[in-house]
Amino acid sequence: MSIKSSLTVLSLILLLGNTSAVSSKEVSVKTLTKTSQSWDGTELPAYPSGKPEITVLDIVIPAGTELPLHLHPVINAGVVITGELHVTKQSGEQLILKAGDPIVELVHQWHKGKAIGDEDVRIIVFYAGEQGKAITVKKH
Template sequence: MSIRSSLTALSLILLLGNTSSVSSKEVSVKTLAKTSQSWDGTELPAYPSGKPEITVLDIVIPAGTELPMHLHPVINAGVVITGELHVTKQSGEQLILKSGDPIVELVHQWHKGKAVGNEDVRIIVFYAGEQGKDITVKKH
């Protein structure tokens, strides 16, 4: 073992403290989405050039509720935690999402969502926006 790897191991032990109390379970990483396209295959736009602002929302849509037609002027992605969500573009193209499914949302495209079934939809969504700018625009 090299001096560098010995120091790294020592650093980890010091960071973790008493390693006998650390769980024997291993850390697991699963990629849910990695893409440069939204769910309909459209290329994502460049990130904004202004001051970046990340927004993370925990959204609950009651069962049977349909959101109004809207668009997102920024890149955003999320994961459905519970329920079933139907996302429909203005053209009628639809994406059906269930618990555990990731979504890379449409950018600059009108769409709406509906919580289908008897269970509320809970979705965690991350927006890569620009400070002072809207992340969602409703259609009037």
């Protein structure tokens, strides 16, 4: 075998070796939440009957900041990426979330959130709304 042929074979072995190493890694899927209820146990409403619109928000709440009282007229769920978030219903019932925690939000219920501690809260939230309709309503 010539040197050129040997180098070609060696290159192919190295290339295929790297390919199999990459393909030996497995895909990992972890269900963070699967429910038909919001975090307080209330049954979620039916999806809107109009033209669907999915909205994904990357929300950052500065440390120590309290959001105003608001509600969501659509189903939404999220995952806290950083920080600690306290969610409080108008009744006073509270949920404490830390990084990695999922939340299925309240629908048609007044609530507020507050970033607790020294770290900003970052939360990714997915809204299953209806085209042209609000996903959040602030209480005046």
